[in-house]
Structure formats: C-alpha cells, structure tokens
Amino acid sequence: MSVLVTGGAGYIGSHMVLALMDAGQDVCVIDNLTTGYRWAIPQEVTFIEADVGDEAAVSAAIEQHGVDAVVHFAGSIVVPESVSDPLGYYHNNTVNSRSLIETCVKTGVKNMIFSSTAAVYGTPEVSPVTEATPTEPISPYGASKLMTEWMLRDTAFAHDFNYVALRYFNVAGADPKGRSGQSNPAATHLLKALMRTALGISDHMKIFGRDYDTRDGTCIRDYIHVSDLIGAHLAALKYLRGGGESGIFNCGYGHGCTVLEAIDAVERVLQQKINVVDADRRAGDPPELVSVADKARKVLGWTPQYDNLDVIVQTAYAWEQALTARIDAAE
Numbered sequence: 108m109s110v111l112v113t114g115g116a117g118y119i120g121s122h123m124v125l126a127l128m129d130a131g132q133d134v135c136v137i138d139n140l141t142t143g144y145r146w147a148i149p150q151e152v153t154f155i156e157a158d159v160g161d162e163a164a165v166s167a168a169i170e171q172h173g174v175d176a177v178v179h180f181a182g183s184i185v186v187p188e189s190v191s192d193p194l195g196y197y198h199n200n201t202v203n204s205r206s207l208i209e210t211c212v213k214t215g216v217k218n219m220i221f222s223s224t225a226a227v228y229g230t231p232e233v234s235p236v237t238e239a240t241p242t243e244p245i246s247p248y249g250a251s252k253l254m255t256e257w258m259l260r261d262t263a264f265a266h267d268f269n270y271v272a273l274r275y276f277n278v279a280g281a282d283p284k285g286r287s288g289q290s291n292p293a294a295t296h297l298l299k300a301l302m303r304t305a306l307g308i309s310d311h312m313k314i315f316g317r318d319y320d321t322r323d324g325t326c327i328r329d330y331i332h333v334s335d336l337i338g339a340h341l342a343a344l345k346y347l348r349g350g351g352e353s354g355i356f357n358c359g360y361g362h363g364c365t366v367l368e369a370i371d372a373v374e375r376v377l378q379q380k381i382n383v384v385d386a387d388r389r390a391g392d393p394p395e396l397v398s399v400a401d402k403a404r405k406v407l408g409w410t411p412q413y414d415n416l417d418v419i420v421q422t423a424y425a426w427e428q429a430l431t432a433r434i435d436a437a438e
Contacts, residue, residue: 109133110344111174111216113159113207114181115152116143118294119222119278119333121287123178124152126337135172137165138181142291160203162210169214176218176344177211179204182252185295186226186391189248200251205258212266218347219259220340223272225329225359225396227253235329235363235397238274238355246391256355263353271343271351271407276329276359276398278336280419281426288333288426297366298330298419301373302427304381312381314366316388319395325366327395329359332413332422342407356407359398360414369416376420 110127114120115136120143127134128149135153148154153172157164159181168174182200183189189196204221211219226249227242244250259270279298281288289299292308304312317324339358364372370381403409413419 108175109135109172111165111168111172111177112136113177113179114138114143114222116140116145116147116154117180118287118289118291119336120180121147122282122333122337123180123340124148125282125286126341128152130341133172135168135174137168142293144290147287147290158203160206162206165207165210166214169210169216174216176220176347177207177216178220178340178344179207180222182222184224184248186246186248187295187389189246189251190390193247196247196251197254200248201254204255208258208262212262212268217268218344219268219270220343220347221255221259221270221272223256223274223355224249224252225274225276225357225398226391227256227274228393228396230393231396234395235361235399236357237399238357238402245393248391260353269347269351269353271347271353272355273336273339273343273358274355275336276331276357276396278333279330279423280332280334280413281422283334283413283422285425285429288423288430290430297328297369298373298423299427301370301381302423305373305377305379305424306427306431308431310382311384312370313386314383315386315392317385318388321365321394323365323367326392327363327365327397329361329363329397330369330416330419331359331411332419335411335413338412339403339407339409342403342409346407351406354406356403357398357400358403359400360411361398361400363395363397364416372416373420376417377424
C-alpha cells in the first residue's frame with residue numbers, strides 16, 4: 108500500500124510527505140509545480156510533474172505504486188484572487204478534483220483525504236462553528252471547495268469509496284525540524300507576511316480593514332500549526348484504512364486571535380517592531396472564523412501538540428530565515 112499526495116511540493120503537502128516518510132509509509136507525489144517547489148520533495152520520494160486533472164498520469168501513478176489512498180492538496184487557495192478569477196478557481200479546484208475522484212473510482216482507490224477549508228462557512232451567524240454550521244461560502248474559493256465536498260459525498264454513496272474532508276482554519280508555522288515551511292513569496296498568509304516584514308524582505312505589512320465588528324476592529328482567525336494539521340491527516344488516513352466511514356471534520360484549535368493580536372505576538376517573540384499600514388478590506392474576508400474541532404478529536408483520535416501562537420511564530424520565523432539563506436545562496 109502507498110499514498111499518493113497531490114500538491115505534495117507545496118506548503119502543506121510537503122509537510123504531509125515528510126510525515127508519511129517519518130511514519131515509514133510508501134509515498135509518491137504529483138504536482139504541477141505552479142506554486143510548489145521540486146526541492147521541497149526528498150529525492151528518495153517518487154515525483155511526477157503533472158496536473159491532477161491529467162487522468163492518464165494519475166492512473167499510471169496509482170497502478171505503478173499500488174496506491175490505496177490519495178491525499179488531495181492540489182488547488183488554488185487565495186480568496187481575493189478567486190473573486191477576480193472565479194473560472195480559474197472552479198477549473199483548478201472543482202473540475203480537476205472531479206477528474207481525480209473519477210480516476211480513483213476507475214482504478215479502485217477506496218480512500219481519499221481532501222484539503223477543504225473553513226471558507227465554506229462564509230460569514231457564519233454564530234461563532235465558533237461546528238461541522239453542522241450552514242455552509243454559505245462568500246468567495247469562489249470557498250464555493251469551489253464545497254462543490255468538491257459534494258462530489259465526494261455523492262461518489263461515496265454510489266461507489267466503494269470513502270473520504271475524509273478536513274476543513275482547515277488558518278494554517279501557519281513550519282516543520283519544527285526545519286525541513287519545510289511556507290516557501291511561496293506570493294502567499295497571502297498573515298504570518299508569512301509578518302515574517303517577510305520582520306526580515307526586511309517587505310518594508311511593511313498591510314492590515315486589511317480595522318472596522319470589523321470584533322474586539323479590536325480587525326479580523327479574528329483560528330491559527331493552527333501546520334504540523335498539527337498534518338497530524339489530523341495521519342489520523343484520518345489510519346481511520347479510513349481501518350474501515351472508518353466518510354466524514355467532514357473541522358481542523359482548528361477552537362480559539363482565535365485578531366490581526367493586531369498576531370502582530371503583538373510576533374513583536375513580542377521576535378523583540379522587534381513590525382511596520383504596518385492600513386488598507387481597505389479584502390473581498391471575501393469574513394470578520395471571524397473560529398472552529399469547534401471536537402469531532403476530529405473524538406472520531407479521529409486527533410491530539411494537537413503545538414497549540415501555542417508563540418511556537419507558531421518561532422517556527423515560521425526560523426523557516427523564513429532558512430528560506431532567505433537558500434535564496435541568497437542560489438543567487
């Protein structure tokens with residue numbers, strides 16, 4: 108048995124590949140390297156440069172490597188970009204996912220773990236949100252992910268196929284061993300922007316709106332360390348291989364911090380002032396998104412290990428330093 112990781116050269120996918128290797132699992136990766144990096148994948152891991160919508164390439168990988176489970180990270184993730192390019196997001200996130208699901212059914216792969224998002228909740232009327240909270244996405248990004256959840260649900264009903272959809276809240280931090288992190292300079296994650304500003308790569312960081320109905324006027328998010336998120340994927344893989352039923356699970360810590368609180372944490376941990384400037388609200392940003400993740404703990408047996416904003420900041424900063432050194436050495 109082996110695991111196929113789509114988007115395995117990206118931020119979260121590369122952490123999954125490392126975790127599978129650490130666990131002694133056989134793993135292969137498909138990535139088109141649009142936003143991922145070949146160097147993020149260890150040389151001993153089989154790597155196929157292809158799009159997940161390429162059914163021939165995916166089928167060949169499944170058959171050659173005896174794949175019994177697919178972990179699907181490949182996709183586009185920038186909310187404002189999805190508002191300006193909805194058709195691109197529906198193609199990359201929904202159409203390609205449909206092709207991948209169909210290929211799994213045709214080749215007999217019975218297990219899939221899907222990288223979903225808290226953006227499916229849109230602007231919830233209550234917070235924190237459970238998996239039963241109504242799904243009313245306000246961006247094409249959230250809608251494209253929700254459509255894939257629907258396809259997985261319907262496919263599991265019609266075929267010998269099970270899935271776990273993990274609805275991520277705000278992923279941050281980096282591998283504590285320093286092997287991977289958020290490497291895309293175009294990434295819009297708050298912690299990424301703060302690290303680049305702290306290191307002088309950017310001269311400022313933007314705060315997108317101070318007029319939200321929150322405790323300090325800035326958006327509230329539930330930040331989860333990437334290694335804990337990967338722990339949920341490993342738990343989901345064990346669950347599905349053990350005969351677990353299909354399901355949807357929130358992945359967050361159950362508490363949130365505002366943008367200003369995140370900035371304060373970075374300034375405290377790094378002991379330096381961050382230059383911030385005000386900007387208009389971004390399209391598709393809800394005021395608050397905080398999870399209830401009790402279901403993942405109870406059903407999957409998931410136990411987070413890094414629920415500490417200071418640790419998230421420390422690992423993110425260490426990775427950004429290492430990444431900067433890598434880029435400088437290559438120039």
